[in-house]
Amino acid sequence: MQPLTLHAHATGPNPIKLAIALEALSIPYNIQQWDFSDDPQKGVKGEAFLRINENGRVPALEDPNMGVVSWESGACMNYLRRVYDKSNLLGPLGPSEQDTVDFEKWEYFLLTTLGPMTGQTNWFRHYNATKNDDALQRYSEQTERCYQVLEGQLKKSGGQSILPGRVTAVDYHFEPWVRQFDFAGLSLDKYPHVSRWLREMTGRKEVQQAYIKVKGAAPEFS
Numbered sequence: 001m002q003p004l005t006l007h008a009h010a011t012g013p014n015p016i017k018l019a020i021a022l023e024a025l026s027i028p029y030n031i032q033q034w035d036f037s038d039d040p041q042k043g044v045k046g047e048a049f050l051r052i053n054e055n056g057r058v059p060a061l062e063d064p065n066m067g068v069v070s071w072e073s074g075a076c077m078n079y080l081r082r083v084y085d086k087s088n089l090l091g092p093l094g095p096s097e098q099d100t101v102d103f104e105k106w107e108y109f110l111l112t113t114l115g116p117m118t119g120q121t122n123w124f125r126h127y128n129a130t131k132n133d134d135a136l137q138r139y140s141e142q143t144e145r146c147y148q149v150l151e152g153q154l155k156k157s158g159g160q161s162i163l164p165g166r167v168t169a170v171d172y173h174f175e176p177w178v179r180q181f182d183f184a185g186l187s188l189d190k191y192p193h194v195s196r197w198l199r200e201m202t203g204r205k206e207v208q209q210a211y212i213k214v215k216g217a218a219p220e221f222s
Contacts, residue, residue, distance in 0.1 A: 003028040007052060007060040009036065009044070010215050013115075013176030014073040015059040019210035020172040021080050024089060031214055034058060074111045077169055091168030103170060106153070106162055110173045114146035118177050121184045143186060150174070151191040159196030167204070175201045 006022065006029050008015030022029045037043035044056045053060040053071040060071040066083060070076045081090050092103035120139040124132055150162070157164040162171050178198055181188055188195040201207055 001028060002064045003030045004064070005030050005032050005062040006214075007032045007034060007049070007058050007062070008214050009034055009058050012058055013180060016176040016210055016214055017073055017172045018059050018061060018076050018080070019214050020175065020206050021077060021090060021169060023206035023209045023213075024172075025080065025084050027080070027084055073173070074107065077107075077173065081169060090172070091163065091166075091170060093163055093165045093168065102163060103168065106170045107173055109146075109149070110170075110177065114143070114150070114174070115177050117142040117146055118180055118184055121186070122180065125185050126183075140184070140186065143184060147178075147181075147186070147188070147191050147194055150178070151194050154193035154197050159193040160200065161197070167201075171197075171201060172207075175207060 004022065004027060006015060006018055008019070008031055010033060019029070019031075034044045034049055035042055036045075038045035040046040041048050043049065044053075044058060049060075050056055052062070052069060055071060057071070059073055059076055060069065061076040061079065062069050063079075063083075068079065068083075070079045077090075092099040117139055121136065121143050124136040124139060128135070153162055154160075161167045162174060175198070178194065179202075188198070
């Protein structure tokens with residue numbers, strides 16, 4: 001089997017989730033790092049990367065075994081599940097339509113809500129050229145609301161997994177984003193089940209190996 005190529009940036013949360021899945025499935029892969037510039041050969045806005053992903057964002061995933069190129073983390077994750085997860089290690093938990101819907105609704109909650117709200121909080125706290133307290137407050141509050149929703153769901157499993165029963169790709173989707181709470185200037189003090197879950201996820205071998213490979217250093221949990 002030829003290694004897959006995961007296109008990534010060391011500080012981005014979305015490539016991490018795919019590295020976690022690749023580690024969990026024992027799929028060989030290489031990391032191709034890019035920067036956020038428009039450099040023709042090195043940047044995500046440069047012509048070399050835009051030939052892989054015309055949206056100019058990481059992650060992207062190339063599979064030479066199947067001749068498939070994917071981008072958007074949800075599409076990449078579901079590609080890995082369909083093609084390589086024959087034993088259903090990553091979920092859904094069962095064969096029923098409700099099992100599928102439960103998996104998808106939490107996956108989409110991260111992709112459409114918690115992830116983007118966290119990203120906007122980070123943007124207005126650290127990167128926006130003009131200070132905008134109203135925008136920062138808005139997105140911080142929405143991220144906190146997402147933590148509250150997640151806390152209620154994790155209470156069902158005692159903080160063990162987002163879908164009660166076992167860890168799935170849903171947990172892999174959430175881990176790199178929730179891990180950014182401190183960088184976002186937020187706290188998990190009011191969310192004990194989220195905090196416990198994050199500590200459990202941080203200790204998992206596939207998570208640790210993914211961070212080592214993508215970032216080149218062992219992860220730290222604050």
